[in-house]
Amino acid sequence: MATLCKKIELTKAGEIVQKEALNVQGSLQSMTSQITAFTKAEIGELKIAVLPGEITDLVSTLCIHFNRLYPNIKVVIQTTDELEKAVLENQADFGIGFHFHQQDKLQVTKLYEEAFYLISNQHDGRKKIPFPAIFDSPIVLFPNKHQCRKILDRTSEEVGRQLDPAVETSSIEAILNLVRNGVGHSVVSRTLYEFYDTEDLFFQHIEKPTLTRAVYLAMKKNCFVNYPARKYLELLMQEIGKLQFHTEEKEMPTLQNTLS
Structure with missing residues (x-):
């Protein structure tokens, strides 16, 4: 006995649903790939605000090491006297300087004294x-x-x-x-x-x-610290430790929370 196969066709509404479902699947895959790449430091951007002078030298020198470890992360160093403005207006992930005043809006941590x-x-x-x-x-x-x-x-x-x-x-x-x-x-x-x-x-x-003089790190209060910023700050703390700069014990919990 011959078997009859009934041909199944999508309705117009079904075609629309199928098309949109494929678009959603593609978007999810793309989003997952981008998130994975970002968390693995394959892409991203690091923005640092520093005062003109030797702090710029410190930050730039560390960037050489950072670039070797994370070559696909773009680093932007902004040299400015308006560090607080740069951080608060999201022009920088963090600022490194000597004096910060807006303690109500900024998380200021003493890095070391020299x-x-x-x-x-x-x-x-x-x-x-x-x-x-x-x-x-x-x-x-x-x-x-x-x-x-x-x-x-x-x-x-x-x-x-x-x-x-x-x-x-x-x-x-x-x-x-x-x-x-x-x-x-x-x-x-x-x-x-x-x-x-x-x-x-x-x-x-x-x-x-x-x-x-004391050197301070400033970030916006309650802000998310992205992967590039965390990794750079880890390098900075390692360098401070190697140079045996004085970092007060009361500042360590704040630094650890920032990097966790």
Whole structure:
């Protein structure tokens, strides 16, 4: 006995449902792929706001290591004096600087505290020198808009002196080379001294008064910390640990929560 097969055809409404179902399936697959790629750091963007000066050098140097680990993440470094605005208006995932005021809108965490060194190409045997001693020889400095220079200018006024650099330059490499070649000594933050090739130079701690400053991380309160930002901050904390910068114990829970 022959078997009769009844041909089944979709109605017009069924065709519409089938087409839309396939579109939804495709969208879900695409969305899943994008989320997977993002969480695995295959794509993404990291936006950092920093003050002009040595913090820019710190952030940029770490970006070299970050790029090797996550080559497909785009990194945008915004150098600005308006760090709070950049973070609050979502122009940056976080900001790194020295002073933040809008504590009601920002989560501000102290990363570390650092000292300033007097560096030269010769050593006179002293591990520490009083601040006024920096005026005894020609000095090479950053321009007065630089954060490090601002601290030096304020402290100079406090001791009744005025800085008169032999050379001013915004390049840390140029400063180190000028010091290396005996043009003068200089004052730099420990961050810069540690991050650059300074093995042939000598440093001395400055006292009376001691020059120190705190470095802070600022993010919007209750914001989602994306994968690129978390991974960069993990690298930053590892570097701070290696350099044995002082991070207060009370700040550690906040940092750990930020990275978790």
